[in-house]
Amino acid sequence: MKIDPWKSIEVKDYSKTMKEFGIDPIATLYKNLPLKSILFSRNVIFGHKDFGKIIDAIKNKEPFVMMTGLMPSGKFHLGHKIVADIMVYFQKMGAECYIAVADIESNLTRNTNREESKKLAIDQYLINYIALGLKSKKTKFYFQSEGSIEYNNLSKYVAKRTTFNELKSIYGGLSPEKIISAFTQVADILHPQLKENGGPKPVVVPVGVDQLPHINLTRDIASRMKSEYNFILPSATFNKMLPGLKKGKMSSSDSTSYIALTDSPEEAANKIKKYAFSGGRSTIKEHREKGGNPDIDVSYKYLEMLFEPDDKKLKKIYEDYRSGALLTGELKQILIEKVQKFLKDHQKKRQKAKKQVDKFIVKTSPKKR
Amino acid sequence: MKIDPWKSIEVKDYSKTMKEFGIDPIATLYKNLPLKSILFSRNVIFGHKDFGKIIDAIKNKEPFVMMTGLMPSGKFHLGHKIVADIMVYFQKMGAECYIAVADIESNLTRNTNREESKKLAIDQYLINYIALGLKSKKTKFYFQSEGSIEYNNLSKYVAKRTTFNELKSIYGGLSPEKIISAFTQVADILHPQLKENGGPKPVVVPVGVDQLPHINLTRDIASRMKSEYNFILPSATFNKMLPGLKKGKMSSSDSTSYIALTDSPEEAANKIKKYAFSGGRSTIKEHREKGGNPDIDVSYKYLEMLFEPDDKKLKKIYEDYRSGALLTGELKQILIEKVQKFLKDHQKKRQKAKKQVDKFIVKTSPKKR
Structure with a gap:
């Protein structure tokens, strides 16, 4: 199986994938979490990378961050609800929540208009997150196009810490847009640890398995930036995707493949x-x-x-x-x-x-x- | 002759180079400039690209911009004075002067420390510019690492407007650092035309002939961004480099090749x-x-x-x-x-x-x- 983070993929055999890509099963760590949830007990979140740090932070009541991103497109549906449930779970566990609206990436890879992205992100994502239980305290919902100077600089400095060959091995076909999108996403995951955001701390990124290469790249880059930033390598949890109504993937262009949270x-x-x-x-x-x-x-x-x-x-x-x-x-x-x-x-x-x-x-x- | 903007080159035969690379001689336009200067009459500035727009702006007393950048390294010497003289000349002609300190580029390509770059840029460049006649009115001396949000976004959006093949044909060997440096430089040249800086206007970039590929790339990208930004394609003047004391190039690592403005x-x-x-x-x-x-x-x-x-x-x-x-x-x-x-x-x-x-x-x- 080839993982292409630019396309969602359907994973048929999770345990095989986990072995192949070095994702650890989360079951053994779950028992240490104080709040029970079907997200874990029913294996919706099935695996992790370096999640022990987050367990420790929760146990010791130390600050940690839940970081996620969204690419505004189409309606917010039950598939998105899974992610929102995960966010709310981590917030209840004490996480500060960073939510990036990937409007730069959306503009670069899908040519979307910034104002439309913004409207969609608020109306279809943020409002649903809030209704699903996200609290404003300890939440930063931000747009990539409105990031701070140090966030922007970070997205440029990472260029020193990777090579074309590495990027090619991850993404296959490269383009300038993909490189900028990838670097911006690396900055999204790492910037909660900037001095302006309180410095190094554990960060967990809940993702689908298709995002594994991004997580690995970000961890590698973070480790190469130790001398300047002293980043703690970010952790990840891996969740299954909710299947589309007709089986297969949900597609925002096919409204019979999903139930939107605004459907009557x-x-x-x-x-x-x-x-x-x-x-x-x-x-x-x-x-x-x-x-x-x-x-x-x-x-x-x-x-x-x-x-x-x-x-x-x-x-x-x-x-x-x-x-x-x-x-x-x-x-x-x-x-x-x-x-x-x-x-x-x-x-x-x-x-x-x-x-x-x-x-x-x-x-x-x-x-x- | 291959022009590599990452290396200064010595140009032996300017008229041959001009024909080869589509640079027009400036002599015919110079007569329209109200202020005479040996920079033009002695062919220090020998050629241009699209300079007619600047002549028109000067004639009609319309706003225009002189944009230049500096990579802080070593001492400010007589070679830099030539550039400063050009800046001061354009300022006298009514230009608003944008001066970029390329500290992002310097960090990416030379691994310099940001604080050191900043100190050097002020002590060795800015102070000499001021002493050489640059006025604070209508001057923006800025650091790439401290640019506005829209400047940073511009440096990312340009990724959509070029391809790897184009970048390769210009720079030969590519690397992530070079791409980020190039895009940041494109944003340097174009951002004086952003809405926050007063919108589209003619911009002249005085450069050595080794910077021609950057100018061409920036003009091409600007023309491809018409629908979103309506940029006026930037103009350029091309100046000769002052020879080093011992002939050949001045080198900041060889103090016998130059006279610094702080030499006794x-x-x-x-x-x-x-x-x-x-x-x-x-x-x-x-x-x-x-x-x-x-x-x-x-x-x-x-x-x-x-x-x-x-x-x-x-x-x-x-x-x-x-x-x-x-x-x-x-x-x-x-x-x-x-x-x-x-x-x-x-x-x-x-x-x-x-x-x-x-x-x-x-x-x-x-x-x-």
């Missing part, structure tokens, strides 16, 4: 009924006789990864579907009710969240002579 | 006596009989390019040296007297200049939350 409860129900990939049999008779396959059933996955926190209830759903006692329509109905309740509740919270936006955004100072 | 008058006299390359004959007898060659004589060149503003006096020196009436020692003595008078005068002015430094430097605002 009716839309959501219709999408699940019509598109959710099923592990059921072709006929009710066959299903009753042979049973369904929850492991490939998207509705089941959504319950497992997002909507059914109760392990016992989830286990019963799994077994009933396996045995044929639960039909596909019934399984979908369980999900529909959970999703509709969530959406109604969430959309009310979005209204409140809109008023809080300003408390989250890092303001850059106007230029002075 | 005695040091300067000794250097000229001992090292100034002479076009004279081996013996006085032979010199009297056959005459010397002022065209290759460094002392004569210094008088021509810097120290003897009177055309008639210069012509007499030329002819007397040619005929053998003027001996090498006598020619050197003419230069020594001029240089000593200049240095004494200049070093007094440096003392005054030190107090004015703050008026020239662009202050960046501290980061706010």
Whole structure:
């Protein structure tokens, strides 16, 4: 498998990938975390790199940072909710949250307009983050295009600490845009440790496995900058992607592949009924006789990864579907009710969240002579 | 001839180079300039690219910019004085002067320390510029590492407007550092036209011919950014380099190759006596009989390019040296007297200049939350 951080990939076999790329399973460390979460117990977050530092920081109540980025495009959907849940989890554990809007990268690689990116980032991402529980205290939601001088300088100084050959081995085809995007992203991950942000501290970056090369590059560059910056090498957690409704990836250009957090409860129900990939049999008779396959059933996955926190209830759903006692329509109905309740509740919270936006955004100072 | 902007080159035949690289002679445009100067009449500035725009701006009293950069290293010498004289000339013509201290580039390509670069830039460059006549009104002396947000963004957005192949054809061997340095330099030249700096306007960049590829790249990128920034393509003038004392290049690592503006008058006299390359004959007898060659004589060149503003006096020196009436020692003595008078005068002015430094430097605002 070739990992290309410029494309999302679907990972079929996580344990194989982990061995291949030196990602450690997180299960053994999870028991040290004071707050339990299905994100860990159900292996949504399945692996890590150097996460012990974060466990220590949590245990000793020392400052640490959760750093993530977003590339504003399309609607915020349930796939994004997984990331938001991870952010909120780390914030509850005491993390200061840095959230980069990758508008420079978006402009360079997708030619997006800065004002539109900004609007989208706030309306589709920030407001949903807030409604999903992110608090303004200890959150820095910032735009790459509005970073501080030292952040910008850092994104240039990293050029000394890597070579074309290294970049080529990571990204394959190189272009000036990709290089600038990569260096800016390295600065995103490292700048929480700048003096202006309180100096060196552990940083965890929750990512999909497709971002592993970026994490490795950033760690390598950080270690080569020791003499100037004394960075602590950043840690990472690796999470599974929520499958698209029809299996496969969610695509922002195909609204039948996802449920957006701004979809009406009716839309959501219709999408699940019509598109959710099923592990059921072709006929009710066959299903009753042979049973369904929850492991490939998207509705089941959504319950497992997002909507059914109760392990016992989830286990019963799994077994009933396996045995044929639960039909596909019934399984979908369980999900529909959970999703509709969530959406109604969430959309009310979005209204409140809109008023809080300003408390989250890092303001850059106007230029002075 | 291959032009490598990362190395200073000695250009043997200027007219051949001009044809080869599409530089136009400046003589025909010079007559339109209201202020006369030996910089033009003696072909120190010998060529240009798109300088007509600047002539028009001067004629119509419209705003225009003179942009230049400096890489702080070693002592400020007579070679730098040529550039300072050009800057002061354009300022007298009405230019707003932008002077970039290339500390990012210096850090990336020479691994210099930022604080040292800053000290050197002020002590060796800015103070000499001021003593040589640069006025604080309409001067922005800034550090690349302290540029505004929009300047930094510009240095990233340019990545979209060029390709590896183009960069390779200009620079030969590429490296991440060279790319970042090049993009930062493109931003240096273009940012006087940003909205925050008053929007599009003609900009002239006085350079040596070794910088032609940078100028061409910047013009090409500017033309490809029309839709977003509406930049006016920057103009350039091309000037000869002052030869080193011993002929060839001045080198900051060889103090016998230059006269620094902080050399004592005695040091300067000794250097000229001992090292100034002479076009004279081996013996006085032979010199009297056959005459010397002022065209290759460094002392004569210094008088021509810097120290003897009177055309008639210069012509007499030329002819007397040619005929053998003027001996090498006598020619050197003419230069020594001029240089000593200049240095004494200049070093007094440096003392005054030190107090004015703050008026020239662009202050960046501290980061706010």
